[in-house]
Amino acid sequence: MTRVEMPTDTTLDASSTDDLARMLMALIQEVWVMRDRMAVTEKLLLQKTGLTAQDIDDYVADAATTSEIEVLRDRFAARVIGAPVAARERSVEAILSRAGFASRSGNV
Numbered sequence: 001m002t003r004v005e006m007p008t009d010t011t012l013d014a015s016s017t018d019d020l021a022r023m024l025m026a027l028i029q030e031v032w033v034m035r036d037r038m039a040v041t042e043k044l045l046l047q048k049t050g051l052t053a054q055d056i057d058d059y060v061a062d063a064a065t066t067s068e069i070e071v072l073r074d075r076f077a078a079r080v081i082g083a084p085v086a087a088r089e090r091s092v093e094a095i096l097s098r099a100g101f102a103s104r105s106g107n108v
Contacts (some may be wrong), residue, residue: 019084026083
C-alpha cells in the first residue's frame with residue numbers, strides 16, 4: 001500500500017472555518033430563496049399561461065438576456081464569496097458598497 005503524505009500546514013484554521021461556514025450559510029439561504037420562488041413561479045406560469053417547466057428548460061436566451069443573467073450570477077457569487085467579509089464589516093457604508101450602491105457620503 002502506498003503511503004500518502006499529508007500536508008503539514010493548516011489549510012483551514014479557526015477563522016477560515018468560520019468563513020467557510022458563513023459562505024455555506026449564505027449559499028444555502030440564496031439557493032433556498034431561489035428554489036422557493038422557482039416553484040411558485042412555475043406553478044403560476046402553468047396556471048395562468050400553460051407554460052411548463054419543460055418550456056423553461058428548453059429556453060435559449062438571446063445575447064441581452066444572457067448579459068442580464070451574467071450580472072445576476074456575479075451578484076450571487078459576490079454575496080456568497082463575500083459572506084466572511086460581510087460578517088466582519090457591518091457598517092452601513094460597507095454594506096452599501098458591497099451591494100454596489102453609492103454611499104450616503106458619496107465617497108463610494
